[in-house]
Amino acid sequence: MNSTLKRKAGIYALILQLVIATFPPTALAALVQTPDAMAAEERSASLQQFNEALAREDVQQQLLQLGIDPGAARQRIAALTDAEIARLQNHLDTLPAGAGVLEVIGVVFVVLLILELVGVTNIFSKF
């Protein structure tokens, strides 16, 4: 792993640590609040965007250049837990609403952010 990527990964790790993860509420007899009900919808919207990103040739090129196996990345994305998606969504919430992930923050940023989420060492094919 080159030092630029290490530094970037470190920056993203810091950002994500600053984002407070919220856990699903313990079961209470109470109205299901709207944000919680939206979680599933937003999760599938996020997953769809991530998968579309990974399917792009330029993203795959970028991943290969960074020494990452795109297939392994896709598998790991598919296995993102709700908590991981929520953390990612929290971060994306600070970006302009209504803009697709790709439009706003660019292909490379998506790749790097996903790397941070999935644990960088898991999907590098070379060090």
Added chain:
Amino acid sequence: MRAMGVVMALVLGGCTGTGPVLSPHLPHGDRGTTVELRDTPFFAQTDYQCGPAALATLLQDTGSNVTPADLAPEVYLPARQGSLQLELIAATRRHGRLPYVIKPRLSALLEELRAGRPVLVLQNLGLRRLPAWHYAVAIGYLPDSDEIILRSGTTRRKLMAAARFLRTWENAEGWGLLVLRPGDLPSQVDPLAYIRAAADLESVGQTRAASQAYAATTVRWPDNATAWLGLGNTRYHLGELEYAEHSYRQALRADPGHLAAHNNLAMLLAERGCYPAALDTLDHALEISRPDDALRGTLLETRREILRDRSESDTSAGPDCTLVLPGIPGPAASD
């Protein structure tokens, strides 16, 4: 985030051509028409406080009475000598308006102006490496001279060459904010983003405003169950129980598998004293749910509590539970 700045340049950059900037982003039949929202208020900024001045401009434009002096303690950070975008968004909500960040596209900005909505824009009037952040309000454009019209700083009517505006705006990641009366939708609107914005209003206690926002979404997207759920929840919290029940039923019409709507409808039915109907609703929801559904726990707990309430209640004189609430006048004409 330096990386973000770099990729933003990649995504949005490349606007160094010498041709007109505005007209390619204007509709074909409309490329000569000027737009100027002359009635937009103006507050001259003091010191570094362009954030409060710009936000007060937009809030007053939507009928609020707030002034920059009111906003400064809310959004101005003396240590930073400026305001953060998130502070402006939070302040917008506190004043009962819905903040909506537009797509970072010139065409989106121009379209909102055409629709009569001024846009609070962040500009970097300095260099990428040495930024000079500035908030201004875009109120129009002049295609013939290729200029953007702004309320900016101490200038009521500032004309900026569109090429320069675009550069300064892109260097601020194309950040533009609409301040909307609840119930007003942007011209270019993503349903999930708008509903999320309504939910954010709801979660900071702006229940009436959130309710109006949800109501608008159910008119525009009547098959969106989440919008109906939000409408139901806000009406419930406002004490409008019949309206709330109607909304939950609409959510189930839009999505018969919506577990949260089942749960919340069951709770309302139980409050009315219609225990069998409440329990039927929950049982049906549990039946159609998957074993790993996150809401199963909530459904089961709601069921337990309803059984408890029933056993403690006087069931001798119950309400007429065969009555499905008649069509209540509301935003949706159907039902």
